Amino acid sequence: MGYKSSFSRGINSGPLNRYILELTICITISLLFVLMSLSKSKTVYNIKYLVVAASKPGLVFANKPFKLVSDSVQYFEGMGNYKTLNESLKKQNDFLKKEFNKVNLLEVENFRLKNLLKLQDVDYVQKLSARIIIDGYRNNNNSIYIDVGENKGLKINDLVFNENGLLGRVSQVGKYSSKILTIYSSDSVLPGISVDTKQSVFARGDGDKLVLKHLENKFKLKHDELIISTDAAGFFKEGIIIGKIVKTLNDVYIQPIAKKSDSIFVNVLIFDFKKINLD
Known part of the structure; x- marks a missing residue:
């Protein structure tokens, strides 16, 4: 019959001995790593x-x-x-x-x-108030009619505007009424200048906007800057608001500010050229 050594019997005698042995091995390995690191x-x-x-x-x-x-x-x-x-x-x-x-x-x-x-x-300009004549058969985006005419001294090319800006100019004059060519008409060409960039422009009506004419580089204009009228054409009063510049990737145009739907009342500028001092 063989007998196990006392060392083996000591290890296997209980879990406490195995725990002490494992702890001793771990401490020994840890000390070994510490010594190796140093x-x-x-x-x-x-x-x-x-x-x-x-x-x-x-x-x-x-x-x-x-x-x-x-x-x-x-x-x-x-x-x-x-x-x-x-x-x-x-x-x-x-x-x-x-x-x-x-x-x-x-x-x-x-x-x-x-x-x-x-x-x-100035004494050579008279401002009159007029009322837009509501007529579904005659009024359109290109023209409107107002209730003043020769009886108030109106003449062809007198300017019509409201509180927001220029609407158009007188194209036909009757005794008690007049036809207004709006700035939206393709027959309307306006001289103007940009407020910020000081570029002189000519704007022609094109539906609900104004297209720029005779301008070499219209992309020099700033988006949203104001365009006001000038007297380059002879019968336009300078300084009346026309609209604002709209810039897209492919085009630059003017979006008018004044609309005939703003109010049924408008103003008319009547010029007396005899009183204008040309000196």
Whole structure:
């Protein structure tokens, strides 16, 4: 009969002995690693390098799930920040749009008041108020009729405008009514100048907009800048608002501000050329 050694019997005698043995082995290995880390031996250095190089792929692979979770958390946090930033930018954009519209309205009102002051300073221009005659058979986008004519001194080419800007000019005069050729008509050509870039332009009616004529580089004009009338044609009063520049990728045109639907009342400028000082 054979007998086991006392060492084997001591190890297997209970779980406490196995725990002490495992703890002793772990402490021994830990001390070995500490001593190796402090050692400056080339052999130890090579061993450490081989251990790190061999374990790197496994560590990288084991780290991937944690990195994926970390990146996902950062992504969703970033999305939340972008949403907040987007809402803030929308509010700023709406505020700036309102301020921009206020500036445009003030600019238009400034020109309108200047024009009224100019009319009060001269004695060769008379301003009359007239009413648009509502006639579904005769009125269209190209022409309208008003209830004043020769009885009030109207003449062909007198200008017609409202509080927003130029509407057109008198094309036919009757005793008590007159026909107005609107600026939307293709037969209407207006001389004007851009307020910001100081470009002289000629604008011809084209449906619901005005096209620019005889201008070499119309893309020099600024988007949304005002176009006002000049006296280049001889019978136009300078300084009356015509419209605003609209720039697209392929075209530049004028969007008139005044519309006949703004009001049933309009103003007419009657010029007395005999009183104009040509010196």
